[in-house]
Amino acid sequence: MRDPRVVRCTYYLESEIDPEQAAAAMAGEQSSGTFVAVPGESPRLRERHAAQVISVQELGLRSPSLPSRTPAKDVRAALAVVEFPMENIGTDLATLQTTVAGNLFELGELFACRLQDIELPKEFLAAHHGPAFGIPGTRTLLGNADGVMIGTIIKPNVGLAEDEFRLVVRELARSSIDLIKDDELMTDPAYLPLERRVAIATEEIREAEQHTGHPVMYAFNITGDLAGLQQRHDLVVQAGGRCVMLNVPIMGLPALAWLREFSAVPIHGHRAGLAGSMRAPGLGMSYRVWQQLARLAGADHLHVSGLGSKFYESDTEVAANVRSLLEPLGDFPSPVPTLSSGQNVTTPGPTYAAVGTTDLLMLAGGAVAAHPDGPAAGVRSLRAAWAAAVDGVPLEAAAHTAAQAGDPALLHAGRTFGGLA
Structure with a gap:
């Protein structure tokens, strides 16, 4: 009897052959089939374990997205929906990824293959822990932080000596920022080991909180060898750290799942390396998946x-x-969508107009560290820019109003990063 529980996947495909045939070849490769009939491949086995092509929607002719063994001038594009029996996969994430995003990318018949969407059965969702903290838990650890959470990255990202690192953390921690994080490149170098960074940063944050009353979360990058992952996590937690960071695409989903098993603090998931499997529109998987x-x-x-x-x-x-991060997934809390890369006072307006939520963490490097009046002014300017965005007030008007009231932080940021008059 065939398992009624299925993993339903939507793929974008390109092929010279009929898209129905191409989808069937891909489904067979990723389940019970192979390129020639083999002993044991019985009708019973195929009925129970073969992936099934549910629908194929042709999208027309186009130039091939990817090279293959034989050149092709024009290929037929299509969206194919394929269902994989859960019995083949169980509830293991690595097996799931191998099934729905494994060898299929190498098939010579396909000149594009991209996993666009996935629907997982409730039994699969229930077998996993999901975020332990997510948006609500992170806000609680930050003193019930309201609105968009503001964070920054240690800059310069690599090369700081201990005394230089201490001064950077001290200034940032006293700026009433919500989160400070290591850069993805900063792991455990000999010149500034993780152990020393943890000791220095937690000391400076505790001291700063005595002055500001504002809790600060530091995301320590514990990416590295798998054998030492728990030791590095424990080092952070025992020192009083409130967050660890993992370069998820580099370490892999199983490493993240293992960290979740014992983590006592939020896990800040960096996406370094993700574009290698996501950027090409005809290959890999979508961010949604x-x-x-x-x-x-x-x-x-x-x-x-x-x-x-x-x-x-x-x-x-x-x-x-x-x-996509704010859409429900099982009974888990949503993770915090984390904005990064070139964020400054000009981006809250367009961002709020596009997504309509303040359940966000904005990471701003230069907009905090390079604010002409210092990091504290940088943080104030970002909070003011978000307040203006939510209230529907143009940035320039908000900046001049705040300056007239005695705080030019937003105006100076706008002139530095956004060309305000």
Whole structure:
């Protein structure tokens, strides 16, 4: 009897052959079939374990997105919906990824293959922990923070000596910022080991909180060898740290899921390396798919890029990334959509207009560290820019109003980063 529980996937495909045939070849490769009949491939086995092509929608002719063994001038594009029996996969994330996004990318018949969407059965969702903190837990740890949470990255991102690092953290912690994070490149170098960073940062944050009364979360990057992952997590927690960071595409979903098993603090999920499997429109998987898997594995914060950013995704795509994170997935809390890359006082307006929510973490490097009046003014300017965006007040009007009231932080930021008069 065939398992009624299925993983339903939508793929974008390109092929020279009939798209129905191409989808069937892909479904067979990823389940019970192979390129020649083999002993044991019985009708019973195919009925129970073969992936099924549910629908194919042709999209017309186009130039091939990818090379293959034989050149093709024109190929037939299509959207194919394929269902995989859950019995083949169980509830393991690595097996799921191998099934729905494994060898299929290598098939010579396909000149494009991209996993666009995935629907997982409730039994699969229930087998995973999901975010332990997400948006509500992160806000609680930040003293019931209201509105958009403001964060920054240690800059310069690599190369700081201990005394230089201490001064940077001290100034940022005293700026009443919500979150400070290591750069994705900063792991455990000999010149500034994780152990020393944790000791220095937690000391400076505790001291700053005595002055400001504002809790600060530091996301320590514990990316590295898998054998030492729990030791690095424990180092952070035992020192009083409130967050750990993992480069999820580099470490892999199983590593994230394992970290979730024992993590006592939120997991800040960085996306370094994700574009390698996502940027080409004819290959890999969409952010919509990846974020579901990362959420199941336990990420509490997930990077979405940023509107007006220096990276490749369009503002429309970034807004869709944010919305996908806020869609319900099982009974889990939503992770914090984390905006990064070139964020400054000019981006809250377009961002709020596009996504209509303040359940966000904005990471701004230069907009905080390079504010002409210092990091504290940088943080104030970003909070003021978000307040203006939510209230529907133009940035320039809000900046001049605040300056006339005695705080020129937003005006100076606008002139530095956004060309305000």
